[in-house]
Amino acid sequence: MKFLKDKSIFDKSIKFKMVLPIFLGIIGVLFSLLVPLNFKKIIDSISQGINIDFKVFLIIFVLILLQLFFQIFSDYWLQKIGISTVGEIRLKIISKVLSLRKSYFDSNLSGDVSSILVNDASALSYLLSTTIPSIINSVISVVLITLMLFYLRNLSIVIIVLFPIMFLIYLPIGRILSKVSLEYQDELGKFNHYSQFITTENNFIKTAATEKLEYKKGQKNVLNLMSIGIRQAKVFAITTPLFYTVTIFGALLTITYGIYLVQHNFLTLGSFVAYITLFIQILNPLSAIGDSFSHIRGIDGATKRIFSILNEDEEDIMLGNSNLEFSELNFKSVDFTYNTGEKNILNDVTFKCDVGKTISIVGPSGSGKTTIFSLIEQFYTIDGGKIYIDGQDISSISLNHLRSNIGYVSQQYPLILGTIRDNLVYGIKNKVISDNELIRVSKLTNFFEVIDKLPEGLNTFVGDKGVLLSEGQKQRLSVTRVLLLNPKILLLDEITSALDSYSEKVIQNTLEGFGKDKITIMIAHRLSTVKNSDFIIFLENGKITGIGNHEELYSKHDCINHLFRIN
Structure with missing residues (x-):
């Protein structure tokens, strides 16, 4: 019964609530005990040849009723x-x-x-x-x-x-x-x-x-x-x-x-x-x-x-500064490993991205690209160096404020159980999105053609994990949701990998205009996706081995040249 002492589950108010029903239970038991004692009088009268006092039968009957009332009420209250x-x-x-x-x-x-x-x-x-x-x-x-x-x-x-x-x-x-x-x-x-x-x-x-x-x-x-x-x-x-x-x-x-x-x-x-x-x-x-x-x-x-x-440690998402413009993001000599004692996933990573600029991170699988996104979202704590937003240490910023201003389109395109509309407005706070606005933004991502073909439009049920949608449709839905969110920082992880060339072109053109007042960082392998970036970071084994625009890296960096040729 040690668990009853655990304050993480039981507080004093719960124990206090149990006092009265326990007391009623005691009264009920006392009444039940008086039944055999009164019955003893009847048996003794019979065995000794003495006239029975029939009032005792009435007393026993009343005691039984009272016992039932108090114990039933006590049991119900305790269960409640x-x-x-x-x-x-x-x-x-x-x-x-x-x-x-x-x-x-x-x-x-x-x-x-x-x-x-x-x-x-x-x-x-x-x-x-x-x-x-x-x-x-x-x-x-x-x-x-x-x-x-x-x-x-x-x-x-x-x-x-x-x-x-x-x-x-x-x-x-x-x-x-x-x-x-x-x-x-x-x-x-x-x-x-x-x-x-x-x-x-x-x-x-x-x-x-x-x-x-x-x-x-x-x-x-x-x-x-x-x-x-x-x-x-x-x-x-x-x-x-x-x-x-x-x-x-x-x-x-x-x-x-x-x-x-x-x-x-x-x-x-x-x-x-x-x-x-x-x-x-x-x-x-x-x-x-x-x-x-x-x-x-x-x-x-x-x-x-x-x-x-x-009793596990948890995040305090409200703690920290919530007054930011999100005008620049700065990595300075960042080191990171998932498990202490193991080889670093990131080593001395340094780069800066200003509002209105687009960075593309490329490199072989396992080089640490997605890890950079996880550190920006503050899913993990870095082991060395600093990450700044507007000159403030990212660890001093409120997680709720930070993540509310990040639009992250991941490779998995997670969807909630519900309708197209439910998924499009998921996570959007402090504003009501009209159906007209949903349709307008969906046209910018070529997702409206999906909605238009569905039998119930925005009210169409997407199924468990969006099973009724194709991967490309899920991808367009996720990008549309981020545009509706209108965040300060865009993190785009292979957002066109499941798209046809036409939808890819539509989304690229949309993002170019949409990202003018945002910090945009994307992970991609397609040359068509990254060639218009302001600069490209090439990541190998957790280290930046090349940084510059498409022309500079394509002519000077053998690995990126090879990567784009095979993709």
């Missing part, structure tokens, strides 16, 4: 608090995932992260909405009934023997369940990642004819989950019969010893019946505590994974 708390935890996880640094996603599987949000949070949901309320009410019942049983002193020896045995059963079992649970949640995260891959990349699997290979991978995941699940089942299979055996033993011992005490006049028949009734009453909450304890240990892995992600 649990459900609300889980909703808040899910929102905390969503907020955390959206604020995590990119380096976290580089070193963790996306399936693991989504598994924490969906599977682990669901496990915690059941824990807080059902298990914890059950434990609270059961513990209250056990404590109060135990006190009452000790009040009937002669049979209290049974409780003294029974409780330590139950504790000794659950202690080692709980440790085993905790270990197995962590294994299960980790394996479930891998399976979740695998499930995403075979659904989102189904075309790739078919093209590569790797259905059998992926089936074997899935089979391995499923067998691992089954193996861990069977180990859990073995533990649970042992727990229930053991607990049942102990309780039966306790019941038989109580009845036997109680009859002995009644026969020797150490105990009245009414007290014996009351004791047996109380003993039966304690069995259910004892069983509930045992089951709940097993469940808590069984989802220990889920809670640990939730705590782990909630």
